[in-house]
Amino acid sequence: MIPVRFILADLRRLWAGSLVIVLLIGLATALGIAVGIQERALRLGSARAADRFDVVIGAAGSETQLVLSSVFLQAAPLTLLPGQVLKKLAEDPRVDWAAPVGFGDSFQGSPIVGTTNEFLTDKGRRQLLAGHVFEKRTDAVAGALVDLQPGDTVKPIHGLPGEGGHSHDELAYTIVGRLAPTGTPWDRAILVPIEAVWSIHGMGPAGAHAESDHAAAGDHDHDHDGAQDHAAADHLGPPWSAGVPGVPAIIVKPKSIAAAYQLRQEYRAETTVGVFPAEVLTRLYATLGDARLVLTAIAIGTQALVGAAVVLVSVVHLSQRRRQIGALRALGAPRAAIFGVVWVELLLLIGLGVALGVGLGYLGAKVAASFFTVQSGIVLPVTLEASDVGFAAVLLLVAALIALIPAWLAYRQPPAAALRA
């Protein structure tokens, strides 16, 4: 029989040491839990962010870079695709819609991304939170997290967010709508008609620069007449004219899965590349998996260290309690009960520590995720799942086994010590 009162009195008496043990175990557990939760959240969050991007077509080059730039808006100079590719895709019968994305400018830390109304509304399937889609070249639609309201003016600065650049005084956009939140980096973007991006970078007739000073504007061989026709009507979006300017990436919504595979295959050519962002991400995670392995190893190492420390502390503590344990035996307590007392006391502390660690790990992951969201715009779904609890349970089980060592030592302690000073 293990007297509960005795255990409680014992732990209360040793509260300071007990607290330290609980905290140590809690922190070590939290580390492991947080790594697991965070990794899963990152995977889910980025997969969700890539959800809307079935197929992305870009100029031949790094697939990862293409996905990072187009899906996660981690802008980097991309080689432009000839405008013909956009036209061909938009008119392809297997394609529901094909939207260009063009980068290069920013406003108050938000990237300005040129695209079409089809992308904004997923060809009418999505509602705006407020306002309306592009009607004029100077219209802009703000992502959900951009602190701008319909009616606000946006003066684009050339360059990526954070890079200082000169302002484009020749053009100002007016916010006409706001997008619903998506939990992706696009929530922090300001979307404008692709035609405006072309013209501001000297690729359209509205561009005042005869010779562009922007490297990103790239392709100077464009048929300006075509663009002019296009502009004359102040027409936005498809159908594209023959002389449509180049774009860094095209987001394609195929009509079927089969079409998606065909399109990807077709555009895996010499000058173009077609990717499934989800697939690229999977490959990326495989690389990240190593990092996760390292983190997990660190977490497990920490737990092992803490486990060793707890065993050490409890063994030292036991040697200080030799006489007390001897006395309990002398008074008639069975050895099994002594074993039980030491084991249960340790298990209580370990259990409290692990429970605390699960809570701390979850909170820690939440905090880390919110920082990550502020940085990247990607919302990470932080959830506590059965596998995390399973991890904690395994930890508890291992700890319960390790706690058998001090319990066994107590069991073996000779009772004769009680009467000797």
Added chain:
Amino acid sequence: MVALQLSDVRVSFPGLDAPVLDIPRLEIAPGENVVITGPSGSGKTTLINVITGLEKPDQGTVRWGDIDLVPLTESQRDAWRATHVGLVMQEFHLFPGLSAIENVLLPVRFRVFSVPAELRGRAAALLERVGLKRHDQRIETMSRGEMQRVAVARALLGKPAVLVADEPTASLDAASGAVVGDLLTELADEENATLIAVTHDPRLASRLQRRLRLVAGRIVEDTAQTAVPPTAASAATAQQGQVTS
């Protein structure tokens, strides 16, 4: 009530040439009161440990009635001790954080799931008997004399056949020591228990019927003495703080 019979008992420790305890024969009748004296290191505590089953002798038999403790396993000896021996130690070995009555009940709590009401009643009665009124007082707030009285009550809870005390008064002042010494003799008498006490306290020693003197692990003296009959006024004597021999 059982008699103790030791024969051929020998305890030695590695590194010591002479055995720490060497007793060819010793008998203690049921209900007898025995005091064990002797210089420090003469083996008194070792003898106590052997007869309570806390230590196993290298050889010999330690027979209580029909039971020889020597061949028993540790667990069997623990169980035997729990039902037959009440132990009072120099260091009281009470457990802080628990009340007086919980300390009295603690050994029982290690053996049964819930303490029967009559045992709880007996614990309370014993605390009253040793002169303690506040049964719920936390043990660490008590005086040393009070603590040892709680230990006496604890030793008697299980109606032990043998009450064993190792220097029960040595860490107390004279007045508290007198009270505890008197309580031990009186209660052993009231409960019909054999009392075996190791003590240097002449007052306690003088109240016991038989005196064993150990020197270097051997019994060098075994004398019957005329015991001072237990006085009903022990508490009053204690208050005067006198030590008589």
